[in-house]
Amino acid sequence: MQKKKVLMLAYQFPPMGGAGVQRTLKFAKYLPQFGWEPIIYTVDHKKGVNDPTLSNEVKHIRIIRTKSHDLTHWKKPFHILGKFLSRKLLIPDGEWLWYRKNRRSILEYVKEIQPDVIYSTSYPYSDHLLGLYVKKHYKEIPWVVDFRDEWTKNPYILDMNYSSYRRKIEQKMEADVVANCDYFITNSPFMLEGFMEDYDLKDKSIVIPNGYDVSDFEGLEVEITKREKLTITYAGSMYGRRKPDYFLKALNRAIEDKIVDEKDIRLQFVGDFSKQNIEKISGMLGNKNIVKFYPYMEHKKSIECLLNSDVLLLIVGNGVGDKNFYTGKIFEYINTQKTIFGLVPKDGAAAMVIEETKTGYVVDSSEVDKIATCIGDIYSRWKQGTLEVQPNYEAIRQYDRVNLTKQLSKVFDRVSQG
Known part of the structure; x- marks a missing residue:
């Protein structure tokens, strides 16, 4: 039986190391067990924290790597300016340029791959902007968004003391993502409650927590x-x-x-x-x-x-x-x-x-x-x-990654069947 295809938009993915890659990595690793072929759309990560051993877990998966356009990767001493510009000018995050520069590219890959589902995961929130861009061009393809962290209510973002102008822009972005997605995932019930205070997610949301891989x-x-x-x-x-x-x-x-x-x-x-x-x-x-x-x-x-x-x-x-x-x-x-x-x-x-x-x-x-x-x-x-x-x-x-991936596959099954 031929597997259905899901195109996963994930800026953070191995060989990038750190906690942020684990959720998407493990989903991609185990989705084939449940009838889904994951295809990853990410960056060609060369700087920062790397863990090459993680890539060994997904050797069988197609990974599309694109230029990151990360200002913080500028050579010294200009990287300091890059960090400033990335934090202060790019909205919602420093990965906005990746979203902006890859809009044509992602549409070409969607046309080639013809996925049954689009999946985007944050952080960074620019992943969801890329997913939203795809959704507006391919309305017939179901789009599932996964929030590993909150967005406008994220305490670490609130502590940044951004201007009211920037907050309004991000609130509009968040609202557009929530309104246009076909299914909404968070990793804690408390987080979902926070989103449901602002949006009607009753019939299109689920909590899938993080987990461990045996x-x-x-x-x-x-x-x-x-x-x-x-x-x-x-x-x-x-x-x-x-x-x-x-x-x-x-x-x-x-x-x-x-x-x-x-x-x-x-x-x-x-x-x-x-x-x-x-x-x-x-x-x-x-x-x-x-x-x-x-x-x-x-x-x-x-x-x-x-x-x-x-x-x-x-x-x-x-x-x-x-x-x-x-x-x-x-x-x-x-x-x-x-x-x-x-x-x-x-x-x-x-x-x-x-x-x-x-x-x-x-x-x-x-x-x-x-x-x-x-x-x-x-x-x-x-x-x-x-x-x-x-x-x-x-x-x-209940927090075994295989069990959690099974839950995700059921979401994909549901949205792809209309």
């Missing part, structure tokens, strides 16, 4: 014996409201109050951290020789690092809109059977996942006293050898 956990080297130090690992990026300040204050307090022994603690940060972040974290810990920073790792290596930890630190901001976020790493965290220390909004998406899967602690990210108390409890249990969690495996399995 194959990413295979063939890894994992220590079996107890580690000499309580190893606490944070994996992922750190920006905006997502910062470890309150955790570090609480850890300092727990050490100074002799709730924990400094010599028993190892704190690890794994990811693409700026020099400024590294210096700030090190400075907050003073003379304590307990922290180590690891640069961005290949995806499976980062999971191996999680499996060789005792506690996995998860941080989500505590401002307006932050409760809507999971962070991508949480789903790999829950499949490690390690204790998650979630400094997250108690009534938010991340807390919901930790609690339903029974995989760790949830503490408001700004409550230093409670964080310090939890650090003491974790330390005591580690010393006693009773730190293991008792997960709800059935709840965890």
Whole structure:
């Protein structure tokens, strides 16, 4: 039986590394199991964080690579000007030029491929502008939009303090995308609720969360014996409201109050951290020789690092809109059977996942006293050898990437059948 075709518009795609590529990568990897042939329309990524190992997962898939037109890739010292122009002038994001320069190209590929469905995913939001452009020229082709993050209500965008003029432009763009798409996907129920406050999505929306890929956990080297130090690992990026300040204050307090022994603690940060972040974290810990920073790792290596930890630190901001976020790493965290220390909004998406899967602690990210108390409890249990969690495996399995891709395929089936 011949597979149906879906053209996936995704600026962020391997060999680009980072959390942003994982969702589309795993969908593309598993869609053929459910009768769909994915064709990826993306960029020829050469600069920034790369993870070539991810490309091995989609060798069998056709990938169309185009020039990125990224101003931040200008040569030094002009890249500073490029960053300024990209952030201040291009709306809705720095990838607007990619959308603008590839409008003719995408229509030619649509004519050649004749896809049964168009799929666009954000961030960047320019992916959806490209999808909207296709939809206006090929109204008969169903268009599915996938929001990995909110747009105009995104707390990180709200913190940018953009002008009211720019906000109105982006609100108009968002409204056009929502009005013209055939189906609307978000990755958390809280996010969908936010969109439904502004738009009528009752009969054309679904929540498909992020997840974990079982194959990413295979063939890894994992220590079996107890580690000499309580190893606490944070994996992922750190920006905006997502910062470890309150955790570090609480850890300092727990050490100074002799709730924990400094010599028993190892704190690890794994990811693409700026020099400024590294210096700030090190400075907050003073003379304590307990922290180590690891640069961005290949995806499976980062999971191996999680499996060789005792506690996995998860941080989500505590401002307006932050409760809507999971962070991508949480789903790999829950499949490690390690204790998650979630400094997250108690009534938010991340807390919901930790609690339903029974995989760790949830503490408001700004409550230093409670964080310090939890650090003491974790330390005591580690010393006693009773730190293991008792997960709800059935709840965890619902976040398997294969199951999530099956849900996406059903959306494609539905819209393509009219």
